[in-house]
Amino acid sequence: xxxxxxxxxxxxxxxxxxxxxxxxxxxxxxxxxxxxxxxxxxxxxxxxxxxxxxxxxxxxxxxxxxxxxxxxxxxxxxxxxxxxxxxxxxxxxxxxxxxxxxxxxxxxxxxxxxxxx
Amino acid sequence: xxxxxxxxxxxxxxxxxxxxxxxxxxxxxxxxxxxxxxxxxxxxxxxxxxxxxxxxxxxxxxxxxxxxxxxxxxxxxxxxxxxxxxxxxxxxxxxxxxxxxxxxxxxxxxx
Numbered sequence: 608x609x610x611x612x613x614x615x616x617x618x619x620x621x622x623x624x625x626x627x628x629x630x631x632x633x634x635x636x637x638x639x640x641x642x643x644x645x646x647x648x649x650x651x652x653x654x655x656x657x658x659x660x661x662x663x664x665x666x667x668x669x670x671x672x673x674x675x676x677x678x679x680x681x682x683x684x685x686x687x688x689x690x691x692x693x694x695x696x697x698x699x700x701x702x703x704x705x706x707x708x709x710x711x712x713x714x715x716x717x718x719x720x721x722x723x724x
Numbered sequence: 725x726x727x728x729x730x731x732x733x734x735x736x737x738x739x740x741x742x743x744x745x746x747x748x749x750x751x752x753x754x755x756x757x758x759x760x761x762x763x764x765x766x767x768x769x770x771x772x773x774x775x776x777x778x779x780x781x782x783x784x785x786x787x788x789x790x791x792x793x794x795x796x797x798x799x800x801x802x803x804x805x806x807x808x809x810x811x812x813x814x815x816x817x818x819x820x821x822x823x824x825x826x827x828x829x830x831x832x833x834x835x
Binding site: 611647655718 | 758767824
């Protein structure tokens with residue numbers, strides 16, 4: 608079974624340009640997360656979806672970040688315009704919504720490494 | 725959310741047993757203790773979870789004392805490939821609960 612798929616793996620853009628990241632979660636997983644990870648730090652939650660609904664976006668910088676999860680499957684995270692401080696790895700994860708491990712076991716993609724120059 | 729505290733880094737040699745302790749003084753009744761492992765250039769990977777006493781799987785063991793205010797991840801006979809960052813999380817047993825990561829413990833295994 609395929610895991611969480613993210614694209615692109617790497618992205619280099621100039622500041623003030625837009626950028627988008629795409630995530631395809633594991634089939635059947637209703638919960639989807641976007642995290643940002645800076646060098647030497649743990650992943651920081653940006654937004655969490657339950658199906659199509661964003662149930663926790665309190666840490667998403669809404670002035671420049673947006674996300675969507677149409678039809679409750681794939682998700683896209685966008686930054687517009689990008690700033691130098693947005694350079695980081697953006698991780699997508701998914702988990703099932705039922706079962707003993709539904710709240711503790713999330714499956715992560717390999718991430719997208721964004722460099723803003 | 726229960727805050728966790730774990731060492732920033734640890735060093736070990738191949739073949740040794742490594743124990744990483746995590747403190748979580750404010751853990752709640754519905755909380756589980758969960759550990760993730762992250763290799764460079766990869767996303768975190770779930771390795772083990774527990775509620776109390778001892779849990780063992782093919783990767784590690786997790787020891788949780790009766791008061792549940794701390795836990796110890798035990799990696800038997802580590803190898804170079806166990807070099808990674810290990811995160812201790814306290815997660816409420818409720819579907820869709822967000823996973824909150826700290827800085828983790830960077831384990832370096834040498835030959």
